[in-house]
Amino acid sequence: MINVAWLVPLLPFIAFAINGLFGRAYLKKTTGLVANAGVLGALVVTVLLFLAQGGHPEPETVTLWTWAASGDLTVNLDLRVDALTLVMLLVVTSVSFMVHVYSIGYMAHDPGFWRFFTYLPLFVFAMIMLVMANNLLVLFVFWEAVGLCSYLLIGFWFERRSASAAAVKAFLTNRIGDVGFLIGLILVWHVFGTLDYDEIFAQAPAVASAMPGMLTIICLTLFVGAMGKSAQFPLHVWLPDAMEGPTPVSALIHAATMVTAGVYMVARFNPLYVFSADAMIVVALVGAFTALFAATIGLAQNDIKRVLAYSTVSQLGLMFMALGVGAFTAAIFHLATHAFFKGLLFLGSGSVIHGTDEEQDMQRMGGLFGKMRVTGTTYIIGGLALSGIIPLAGFWSKDELLGATLLAGGAGYLLFAMGALASLLTAVYTFRMIFLTFFGSTRMEADRFSHVHESPAVMTIPLLILAVGALFAGFVGVPPEHGLIHDYLHDTFLAAEAAGLMHAPSTAFVVTLMAISTVIAVFGILIAFSIYLRKRPAPETIGGAAPFIHALLVNKYYLDDLYDLVVAGGTRSIGWLLAWFDLNVVDGLVNLVGVVVSLAGNGLRRFQTGRLENYAFSVALGTALVLAFYIFMVR
Amino acid sequence: MNSETLLTLIFAYLAVASVVFAMLVVMMRNPVHCALALVGVVFHLAGILILLRAEFLAAAHIIIYAGAIIVLFLFTMMLLNVGVAERARQFHVQAPLAVVIGVVLLFEFIVLTGASIVVGAPGLHTPAWVAEQGGNVQALGQVLFRDYLLPFEVASVLLTAAVVGAIVLARQKPKRPRSSSEMGVSEWMAARVEKARKREAESAPRRGVTRNP
Amino acid sequence: MIIPALEYYLLLGAALFVIGLLGVLVRRNLLIVFMSIELILLGANVTFVGFAVALNNMLGQAFVIFSLTVAAAEAAVGLAIIVALARHRETLNVDEIDTLRG
Numbered sequence: 001m002i003n004v005a006w007l008v009p010l011l012p013f014i015a016f017a018i019n020g021l022f023g024r025a026y027l028k029k030t031t032g033l034v035a036n037a038g039v040l041g042a043l044v045v046t047v048l049l050f051l052a053q054g055g056h057p058e059p060e061t062v063t064l065w066t067w068a069a070s071g072d073l074t075v076n077l078d079l080r081v082d083a084l085t086l087v088m089l090l091v092v093t094s095v096s097f098m099v100h101v102y103s104i105g106y107m108a109h110d111p112g113f114w115r116f117f118t119y120l121p122l123f124v125f126a127m128i129m130l131v132m133a134n135n136l137l138v139l140f141v142f143w144e145a146v147g148l149c150s151y152l153l154i155g156f157w158f159e160r161r162s163a164s165a166a167a168v169k170a171f172l173t174n175r176i177g178d179v180g181f182l183i184g185l186i187l188v189w190h191v192f193g194t195l196d197y198d199e200i201f202a203q204a205p206a207v208a209s210a211m212p213g214m215l216t217i218i219c220l221t222l223f224v225g226a227m228g229k230s231a232q233f234p235l236h237v238w239l240p241d242a243m244e245g246p247t248p249v250s251a252l253i254h255a256a257t258m259v260t261a262g263v264y265m266v267a268r269f270n271p272l273y274v275f276s277a278d279a280m281i282v283v284a285l286v287g288a289f290t291a292l293f294a295a296t297i298g299l300a301q302n303d304i305k306r307v308l309a310y311s312t313v314s315q316l317g318l319m320f321m322a323l324g325v326g327a328f329t330a331a332i333f334h335l336a337t338h339a340f341f342k343g344l345l346f347l348g349s350g351s352v353i354h355g356t357d358e359e360q361d362m363q364r365m366g367g368l369f370g371k372m373r374v375t376g377t378t379y380i381i382g383g384l385a386l387s388g389i390i391p392l393a394g395f396w397s398k399d400e401l402l403g404a405t406l407l408a409g410g411a412g413y414l415l416f417a418m419g420a421l422a423s424l425l426t427a428v429y430t431f432r433m434i435f436l437t438f439f440g441s442t443r444m445e446a447d448r449f450s451h452v453h454e455s456p457a458v459m460t461i462p463l464l465i466l467a468v469g470a471l472f473a474g475f476v477g478v479p480p481e482h483g484l485i486h487d488y489l490h491d492t493f494l495a496a497e498a499a500g501l502m503h504a505p506s507t508a509f510v511v512t513l514m515a516i517s518t519v520i521a522v523f524g525i526l527i528a529f530s531i532y533l534r535k536r537p538a539p540e541t542i543g544g545a546a547p548f549i550h551a552l553l554v555n556k557y558y559l560d561d562l563y564d565l566v567v568a569g570g571t572r573s574i575g576w577l578l579a580w581f582d583l584n585v586v587d588g589l590v591n592l593v594g595v596v597v598s599l600a601g602n603g604l605r606r607f608q609t610g611r612l613e614n615y616a617f618s619v620a621l622g623t624a625l626v627l628a629f630y631i632f633m634v635r
Numbered sequence: 636m637n638s639e640t641l642l643t644l645i646f647a648y649l650a651v652a653s654v655v656f657a658m659l660v661v662m663m664r665n666p667v668h669c670a671l672a673l674v675g676v677v678f679h680l681a682g683i684l685i686l687l688r689a690e691f692l693a694a695a696h697i698i699i700y701a702g703a704i705i706v707l708f709l710f711t712m713m714l715l716n717v718g719v720a721e722r723a724r725q726f727h728v729q730a731p732l733a734v735v736i737g738v739v740l741l742f743e744f745i746v747l748t749g750a751s752i753v754v755g756a757p758g759l760h761t762p763a764w765v766a767e768q769g770g771n772v773q774a775l776g777q778v779l780f781r782d783y784l785l786p787f788e789v790a791s792v793l794l795t796a797a798v799v800g801a802i803v804l805a806r807q808k809p810k811r812p813r814s815s816s817e818m819g820v821s822e823w824m825a826a827r828v829e830k831a832r833k834r835e836a837e838s839a840p841r842r843g844v845t846r847n848p
Numbered sequence: 849m850i851i852p853a854l855e856y857y858l859l860l861g862a863a864l865f866v867i868g869l870l871g872v873l874v875r876r877n878l879l880i881v882f883m884s885i886e887l888i889l890l891g892a893n894v895t896f897v898g899f900a901v902a903l904n905n906m907l908g909q910a911f912v913i914f915s916l917t918v919a920a921a922e923a924a925v926g927l928a929i930i931v932a933l934a935r936h937r938e939t940l941n942v943d944e945i946d947t948l949r950g
Contacts, residue, residue, distance in 0.1 A: 610946035612881075613727045616872050620736050627743040642851045650860045657864055657887050661871035666879045673883050676864075680890055683860065687850060687901045692912050696893070699916050704886065704923045708879065711927045715934045726874045727943060733873035737866050744862035748855050758905030765906075778906040779913060790917040797921035804928035 002060050005049060005079045008089065009128040011041035012096075015121040023114030031117040032104040038121050039100045042128065043093040050086050056491060057083050059198070061134050075195065078134035084492045087332060087485070088131040088264055091339045092257050094469075096124045098462040099252040102347050105458035106248055106354060116156060116246065123149035127257050131264065136185050136195040139265070143181065143229065146258045147174045153253060154245040166241035173238040177228015184221035191218065201271040201495070208275035219272055219279035223286075226262030230316045233290040237560055239313055243305040247350030250305060255312050255346050256339035263319045263335050267328045270492075274326065274499035281411060284324020288405075288418040291317030293557075295425035299432070300553035303360050304349045307433050311386065312342055314422055318401055321415055326501025327404030328493045329486050333477045334397035336485075340469035341385035341393055347463055348379035351455040352437060357448065362433060367442035371452040374460045376438045378467040383434045385470040387427035388521045390514065396474035396483075398423060399517045403480065403510065407503040420520055427524025435532040480510050646686055653679035664725055670708045677701050688762070691772045850901050857898030864891030878933070878940045882926050889919045 015038025019031040027034065053060075059082035068075040100120060107116050126145035133139040155167030185195070191207055191214055192200050208215050226232070231239035242254045253259070266273060266283065273280055291314045298310035315338050322331040353360055355372055369376040385392035388399065402423070405415040442449050454460065477483040481504065496502055505513075531539055543550040552558070656675035663669050677700040684693035727733070760774065768774040779787055850857070864887055871884025893912050900908025934940055 612942045612945070613729060613873060613876075617729055617733060617736070620733070620740065620869055620873060624736055624740050624743065627740070627747070631743060631746055639851055646852055646856065650856070653860070654863050654867070657867040660880070660883055660887060661867055661875065666877060666883075669880050669883055673886065676887065676890065680894060683857070683894060684897055687857070687897050689897050689901065689909055689912075692893075692897060692909055695913070695916060696890075699920055700886070700890075704920060707923055707927055708883065711931060712879065714931060715940070723876075723941075725876060727876055730874040733870055737870040737873070740869065741862060741866045744866070745859065748858045748862065756903075758903050758907075760906040761904045764904075774906055775909055775913075779910045783907075783910055786914065790914055793921055794917060797924045801924040801928035804925065805931045 002049070002053075002062060002081055004045060005062050005081050005132070006064060007045045008042050008049070008093070009079075009125050009132065011045070012038045012121040012124040012128065014038055016118055016125060019114060019118040019121065023118055028114060031114040032100075032107075035117040035121045036097070036100045036104070039093065039097045039124055042124065043097045046086075046089045046093045049081065050090060053081065053086060055488065057081065057086060058491075067138070072193065073189070073195070075135055075137050077138060078196075079132045080134035080197065081132070082492060083489050084264075084268060084332065085131055087336060087489065089128065091336050092124070092127050092131060095256040095339050095343045095466075096120075096127075096252060098343065098466055099248045099256075099347070102251075102350070102459050102462040103246075103248040105456045106350055107246065110246075112156060116153075119149055119152045119156070120249075120252070123153065123253060123258070127261075130261055134197055136188055136197070136200070140178075140181060140185055143225070143261065143265075144178065146253070146261065147171065147178070147229070150174075150242070150253050150258055153249040154242045156245055156249065160244070163244040166238075166244040170238035170242050173235055174228045177225045177235055180221045180224025180228070182225075184218050184225065187214070187218045187221065191215075197268070200269075204271045204275060204495075212276065215272065216276040216278045219269070219276045220282060222269060222272075223266065223279065223283055226265050226320075227286065228262075229265075230259050230262030230320070231313050232262070232286050232317060232320060233293055234559070236290060236294065236313045237556075237563060240306050240309040240556070243303070243309050247305065247346060247353060250309070251343045251346030251350065254309065255342040259312060259316060260319070260335045260339065263316065263323065263331055266320070266323045267332055267493075270323075270328050271495040273323070274495050274501060280324050280326065282324070284321050284405075284411070284415055287317045287320025287322075287324055288415045288422075289317070290314070291321060291422040292418045292425070293317075295422045295429065297553055297556050298429040299425060300550065302363050304352065304362050304365075304433060304437060305346070305360060307362075307429055308342070308345055308349060311345075311426065311429065314426060315342065315386075318398065318419060318422065321419055322401035322404055325404050325408040325412055325415065326496050326499070327401055327408075328496055329489050330397065330401040330404050332489060333485050334394075334401055336476075337385070337393035337397045337470075337473050340466055340473050341382045344378060344382040344463060344466035344470050345386065347459070347466065348375050348382060351375040351459055351463065352379075354455050354459070355453050356444070357451060359444070359448075362436040364443050365437045366440045366444070367438070367449075368452060369438040371449075372438075372454045374454060375463060378460075378463040379438065380434060381467045382470050383430045385474075386430050387525060388423055388517055389525075390518050391474065391478075393470050393472070393474035395514075395517065395521075396477045396480065399514055400477060400480050402517065403505060403513045404503070406509075406513070407505060408501075420516075423517070424520050424524045427521045428528045431525045431528035432532050435528060440533055480514075481505060642686065646683070649679045649682040649686070653683070666712055667709065670705050670712070673708075674701050674705055677705070688765075688771060690770075691775050850898070854898055854902040858895055861891045861893075861895035861898065864888070864894065867891075876941045876943055878930055878942055878945075881942060882923070882930070885922070885926075886919060889915060 012035075015035045018034050019027060023031045059080065061081070062079045064077045064079065066074060067077045100117075103116065103120065107113055110116065123146060126142050126149055130139060130142035130146055133142060151167050151171045154170050155164045158164045158167070188200060189195055191211070192203050194200060194203075204215075228235045239254060239259065243250055245254070273283070294310045294313035294317060298307050298314065301307045301310060315334070319331040319334050319338075322328075322334065352365070352368065352372065352375060355375070356365065356368070359365060381392070385394040388395045402416060402419050405412045405419055408415070444452070475483075476485045490497075493502075530536055531542065555561070653676050656672045656679065659672035660669045660676065663672060677696055681693040681697050684690075684696065760778070765771060765774040768777055868884045868887030868889075868891060871887060872881050875881050875884065893915055896908045896912050896915065900906065930940065933945065937945060939945070
C-alpha cells in the first residue's frame, strides 16, 4: 500500500493541472467536479493507506527521485508515511474534501469559479506534500507553496483593494517567519550535516550534549517560522485580515490546515525540542500568551469571521502551549478536533453570509435561527465543541492540554491559569457570536430579513458531516492519555517520553480536571447568555464602564497601527533615503560611466577611418611588434 | 669553377632579379607594366624552384601565375580600361611610415633567419627516396594523392566555389525593373507615389481641372 | 643538401614578402595591391619549398599546391570584386572606398 502513497499528492495536483490548463476556456463549471474528484481520490487513498498501515505504523519512506545532489548535500524527494503523517493526512484530506464540496455551492455564482477550483487543489497538493515531506528542505519548499496558495486565495477577489492588501500583508508577515525558518534550516545543515528527518533525529542527543546552545537556537529559529505560519504573537496580524478571502478558504487554509503547519512542524521536530528546555518554555509562553491575548480581542470584534479568526489564533496558541510542555499528542489531538469544529464554524459562518446576502457584521444579524435551522444547529454544535462542553470534540482535547500544563509543574501553573482564562473567554466570545447571530430579535432591515434563506444542500451536507466530526472526533482521545490517538501516536513521540515529559495522571486528577473544564465552559456560556440575550448587564454598560479597555480590544491593542507606524513607516523612510541615494549617487555613477565611455568612444572613433590601407598598416605594425617581442623577450 | 660555385652564382642572379622585378611591381605607375614585372618575378622564382629540385612546382608556378593569374589581371585592366589615371597620385600618404615598418620587419626576418632557430628533424623524403619514386613529380604525387587526398579534394571544392563566386560578382546586373518583392519598403513607396502621380497627370486634363503648377 | 644554404632562400622569401607587404601598404591602385598580395604568396612559397628540401619533407611542396589553389581562387574572386566595384564606384583607388557599406 505504501507504494501508492504518491497518489495522495498526485491526484489533487492532476486536478490542479487540468483546471489550470483547461478551466477557463473549456471546463468552466466542470472544474468544481474535477477538483472534487481529485481531492476525493486523495481522501480515499489516504484512508486505504491508513487501514493498510495498521495500528502501529512504522515510519516508512518512498523515494520518488533525487531532487538535488550538490557536494555533501543530497535532497531526495521522499514521501514519509508514519503515524503523525497519517493523522495529518486524514485531517487534511477529509476537511479539504468537505470544503471542496461546500465550495461548489458557495462559489456557484462567482466569475472566478474555475480559478478558485484551480488554486484550491493546488493548496491541497502543497499541504499534503508539506505533511509527507521527509526532508527539511522539501518541507520548506512546500511550506512556501502553501504560503503562496494562501496568498492567491486571500487575494482571490483581488479587484477589492482590501483583499489584495490583506494578501500582501499575509505574504510579507509570513516572510518574516520564513526568514527564521530558513536560518534554522541552514543551521541544521551546518550542525547536523544533513536535512533528512531521521538522520537529524538520530544525531539529536549527541548534538544536544555537545552544543546545547546551538540546539536551542535552531529550535527557536524554526519556531519563528512556525510563529509566522501559525499566526502566533507578534506575527499573528495577518490571519484576521486573511478573512478577506472567500469563506471556504478561511475554513480550509486559515483554520483547519495551513495555519496548523507550524504546530505540525514543532511536533515533527519533537526529538530536537525535547532536548532544549529553554526553547520549550519559549514555545509554551508564546502559545499561552497568544491564546489569552487573541481571546480578549475576539470578545470585542463584530465581524463574524474575524471573531473566528481570533479564535483560531487563540486555539493555535493553546496547541503551542501544549507543545511547549511536551504534550505533543495533546497538541496534535487538539489540532485534529479543532480542524473539524473550526472548519465547521467557518463553513457555518459562510452559510450565514451566503444566506444573508453578504452580511458579515453580527450587530446587524440576530434571530436567524428560525430561518436557517441546519446552519444554526450545526453552528451551535461547533460552538459547543469550541467552548469545550463535554462530550464534544473540543472538550477532550482542550481538557487534555490544560491537564498537561498542570502536570508539567513549575511554570506550568502559570500556563494553566492563562489557558483556563483563555478557555473561559473562548466560551464567552463563541456564545456571544452565536447569540448575536442566531438568537434574540433581529437587527436586520425587514425586507432583507425576509430574504434570508437556508443554503443549498451542497453546502449544508458538509456542515452536517463536519458536525458529526465535531460531535464524535473527541472520542479517539478517550479516556484521556490512553485513547486511540495516544496509542497510535505513541511511537512518534518516544523522544518526549524518554525525556520524561510524559505523565500518567491519576483518575482522580483527570476527573477533577474534567469537572473544572466543564464548569469554566458553562460559566462562560452563562456570562454570554446573561450579557447578550438577557442584557443584564447590557453589553454597552460594560463597554462604557471601561472605555479604555474596550477601545483597546476593538482596535486589537493597536498592534496594526503600531506596525504601520514602526515597520511600514520605517521601511518607507529607509525607502526614501535609498531612493535619494539611488537617484543621486548611484545614477550619478552610472551616468559618469556613460559619459566616460562616450568620450572614449569619441576619441577612439578617429581610428576607424574606413580606409583599407590604415587597417593593413595596423596589421603590419602588429606583426612587427609581435616579432620584436619574440626576438627580445622570448628568445 | 666547380658546380657549387656555379649554382651559387645562378642563385644570386635569380634572387637579385626576382627582388628587382618585385620592386618594379610595387613601384611602377602603369598597372600593365606592373603585371609584366610580376611575370618576371614568377619566371625567376621558377628558376629558383628548379635549383631546389622542385621541377613540378616550377612548372606549376609558371602555368598558374604567368599563364592564368596575370592574364586575368591583364584582362581585368582591359575590361576596366585602366591606365587613364596614370598621372594621378600613386602612393598613400602613409607611405614613408610604411617603409619604416617594412624595413623593421625585414630586419627582424634577417635576425630570425641568422639565428637559424627553426631546425626540425630530417624527414623521410630524402633525395634517394625521391629518385626511387622516379623523380620529383612522382614523389609529389605520392605524397599528395596518398597522404593528402582529402585536403586536395577540398581544395577543388574551394576552386569551384571561387569560380561560381567570381561569375556571380562580375555578372552585369540585368536592366529590367525589379519586381516589388525585391524592393525595399521605401523604394516600393516611391514607386507607388510615382505611379499615382503619372496616373493623375494623365487623368487631370480629361476632367478639365486646371491645376496650379 | 641544397646549394646555397637554406638561409639564402629564407631571406629571398622574406624580401619578397616585405616588398609585397609594402606594396599593399603604399599603393593606391587596387589592382596593384592585389599583385602585391600575389608577391606575398610567392615569398611564402619559396620559404615552403626551401624548408621542404632542406628537411627532406615533401609536405612543404605539397602545401605549395594548396597555396597556389588559394592564390588562384583569391585572384578570381578578388578581380571579380574589383570589376563590380569599378562599375559601381568608378574608381580603383583604395583611399576613396571608405564608406564601409554598400
